[in-house]
Structure formats: structure tokens, C-alpha cells
Amino acid sequence: MPETFWTVRWPDGAEERLYSPxxxxxxxxxxxxxxxxxxxxxxxxTAMERASGRVERKYGFACSAAMDQLGRIEARVAGLPDQKGKVACLEISQ
Known part of the structure; x- marks a missing residue:
């Protein structure tokens, strides 16, 4: 279950490195x-819920880091002025 990072470019041009366990x-x-x-x-x-589920199956508890990342993604999306824009996935690394 290698932790994974992925970098995205939001519709406003900002880039952000995201985390998954x-x-x-x-x-x-x-x-x-x-x-x-x-x-x-x-x-x-879907990704964060599945990641948290994988952690729970392996360790017996859900992954708070995955849920925290999801919360940050949801907040970022809620603050976007253009909900019709696109998010570019620039890179995925393990």
C-alpha cells in the first residue's frame, strides 16, 4: 500500500501536491x-474513500490523513469561481 502523491493544476492555475496513503x-x-x-x-x-478503506482493512482503523486530504480537496473545489473548469493531473508518484 505505497503512499502516493499527485500534483494537480486547478482551473485558476494554482498547482498543488495531493496525498494518498x-x-x-x-x-x-x-x-x-x-x-x-x-x-x-x-x-x-472515490480515491480517498478507497484508500481509507484499504488502511482500515490492513490496520483496523480508517485513515484520517486520507479523509483530511479529501476535506482539503472539497474546500478547494468549493472556493473555485469556475466550477465548469478542468483540473489537470500533472504527475503521480510513489
């Missing part, structure tokens, strides 16, 4: 692809 993000995101904001958010929710 699991490589599950590679199942939902691809470097070089862009996702409409609602699709990105749905994929991020």
Missing part, C-alpha cells in the same frame, strides 16, 4: 489528463 489514485487519475471539476471531485472522493 494508497496507490488507488492511479486507478482513477492519469498524469497528463484533465478532468471537469465535478468529475475530479467525484474521482477524488
Amino acid at each position: 494508497s496507490s488507488v489514485v492511479t486507478e482513477l487519475f492519469e498524469a497528463g489528463q484533465s478532468y471537469p471539476v465535478p468529475d475530479f471531485l467525484a474521482r477524488a472522493r
Whole structure:
């Protein structure tokens, strides 16, 4: 369950490095692809929920880091002035 980082560019041009305790993000995101904001958010929710679930199955407790990251993603999306823009996945690394 290698922790994974992925870098995104938000519709406003800002770049951010995101965290997952699991490589599950590679199942939902691809470097070089862009996702409409609602699709990105749905994929991020799925990824963080799956990552937390994997941690729970292995260690017996949910992953608060995954849920914290999801909260930061949701807050960032809520603050975007353009909900119709796209989020670019720039890089995924383990």
C-alpha cells in the first residue's frame, strides 16, 4: 500500500501536491489528463474513500490523513469561481 502523491493544476492555475496513503489514485487519475471539476471531485472522493478503506482493512482503523486530504480537496473545489473548469493531473508518484 505505497503512499502516493499527485500534483494537480486547478482551473485558476494554482498547482498543488495531493496525498494518498494508497496507490488507488492511479486507478482513477492519469498524469497528463484533465478532468471537469465535478468529475475530479467525484474521482477524488472515490480515491480517498478507497484508500481509507484499504488502511482500515490492513490496520483496523480508517485513515484520517486520507479523509483530511479529501476535506482539503472539497474546500478547494468549493472556493473555485469556475466550477465548469478542468483540473489537470500533472504527475503521480510513489
